[in-house]
Amino acid sequence: MFEELQETYENIMHAVCAEEVFGPIKSRNAEKRLAVLEEVFLAIAKTVNPGDYLGDLDAKEMAQEALKQLKKFRDRAREKIGAGIYGQKIRENKGLFIIRTDKRGYYVNTAEPWSEGDKCAVYRGRCVGGEEDAGDVAVKIADDPADNDFLRNEARILEILKKNPSPQSVHFPLILDHFETEDGRLGIITRLVRNSYNVYEIREYGDYQEGVPEKHAVWMMSRMLGAIGRAHHCGITHNNIEPQHEQVRHRAHNVILLDWAYASYKPRDTGEGFRAVNEIYSAPEVALKGSPTFATDLYSIGKSMIYILGGDPETNLVPDTVDECLRNFILSFVVESQLGRQQDAWRAHFELISLIESLWGPRKFMEFYMPDREEDFLAFKPKEKD
Structure with missing residues (x-):
């Protein structure tokens, strides 16, 4: 059953317009087209029923997530059928810079980067013919050809993750x-992670300047693990986990780990x-130029949780306001010795779930408030960490 869910999820999340999900609807009668x-x-x-x-x-x-996006495509398809434009090619906006690949074209807002790193800049864009959030993309471009290897490595890592689907695929670009x-x-x-904040931005928000409440912090940790x-x-080891690379979708209680340019494969x-x-x-072994291990990433997650x-x-x-048991659990991630700290992310994940339930009982969804972000890809510019 999961294989069918995964295939359907990928089909929906890769689509940029309703026609790519529902296919051609040939009848000229609007009522018949709506029925089809x-x-x-x-x-x-039926294949993405959460129940x-x-x-x-x-x-x-x-x-x-798949069902929510599917409903958006269905609503957009209804609008197109009502307007008599379902299946018609969308005229390109000649006022924007367009990147063309073998797959499709992309409008890109190159007025200023959406974010900037040491080796590249990220711009917001939208697929030509794409609609609403389905067509919004992040376009990451190397600053110099000498930095291409970092982008090439990130693409390689993301393709490996894509070819090994799992329920955790929702946590990757x-x-x-x-x-x-x-x-x-x-x-x-990559698909743009809309209406989301990195951890630095969350901590800068008024309600969380003194820290995120532990009942919310633990679900963030659970997703990262x-x-x-x-x-x-x-x-794969990420090798560069830090708050800037932890993108939180507050409404969905999801965390996406970004920037896999420094990752290693089977080191x-x-x-x-x-x-x-x-x-x-x-972790200490990074500066010492040691070998990447799973414990290296867990150290960074522990630091992020602090x-x-x-x-x-x-x-x-x-x-001191953090429960002692939770505090000791987090500190077990940041032991200096590479062999002395947490070693297994899944074991730590289940230990965390057990700890949560022992402290607060069965897990319940709690709304995590952050203001929704402006969604216009031409106007939106997030606040960056100084």
């Missing part, structure tokens, strides 16, 4: 395409090592 649309919608919806996955929280979340600019710089295109646990199962076999050091969030809770990740000081 509803039949196709119901057939697809079929009550025993698997990650699969349930995957189904919920969805790669859609790649390209090369005229001056030889590589670029990758699930994501990195899946990556480790695929032989024991390939010899791939560390390529970046974060003074606060990197920051999320309002503590000091430099000194490992966790606020």
Whole structure:
């Protein structure tokens, strides 16, 4: 059953317009077209029914996300049928810069980067013919051809994760395409993570400047452990987890781990090592140019949790307001010795779930408030960490 869910999820999440989900509807009669649309919608919806996955929280979340997007496509298809434009080619906006690949074209807002890193810049864009959030993309371009290897590595890692689907796929960027600019710089295109904030931005918000309440912090940690646990199962270490790369979708209670440019694949076999050091969030073995292990990523997650809770990740000081059992659990991630800290993300994940239930009883959904963000891809510019 999960294989069918995964296939349907990918089909829906890769689509950029209603026609790519429901296919051609040839009747000229609007009522008949609506009836055909509803039949196709119901057939697809059966495969992404969250009620079929009550025993698997990650699969349930995957189904919920797919069904939500499917309903948006259905609503848009109804509008198009009513307007008599379903299946018609959308005229291109000539006023925007367009990147073309073998797959499709993309409008890109190049007025200013959406965000900038050490090796690349990220711009917001939209697929030509794409609609609403389905067509919104993040376009990441290397600053210099000398930095292409980082983008090439990120594309490789995201493709490995994509080819090894699981319920945790919702925690990874969805790669859609790649390209090369005229001056030889590589670029990758991923689905934009809309209406979301990185952890730095959350901590800067008024309600959370002293720290995120522990009942919310633990679900963020749970999502991060699930994501990195899946990556480790695929032989991948992230090697650069820090708050800027932890993107939180507050309404969905989801966390997406970003920026896999520094990741390693099966480092024991390939010899791939560390390529970046974060003074606060990197484990000691990174600066010492040791070998990446799963414990390296878990150290960074522990440091991130200290920051999320309002503590000091430099000194490992966790606020006294945090429950002692939870505080000790988090500190087990940031032991200096590579072999002395937490080693297994999935084991830690289940330990965390057990701890949560022992402290507060069965898990319940609690709304995590952050203001919704402006969704106009031409106007939106998030606040960046200084």
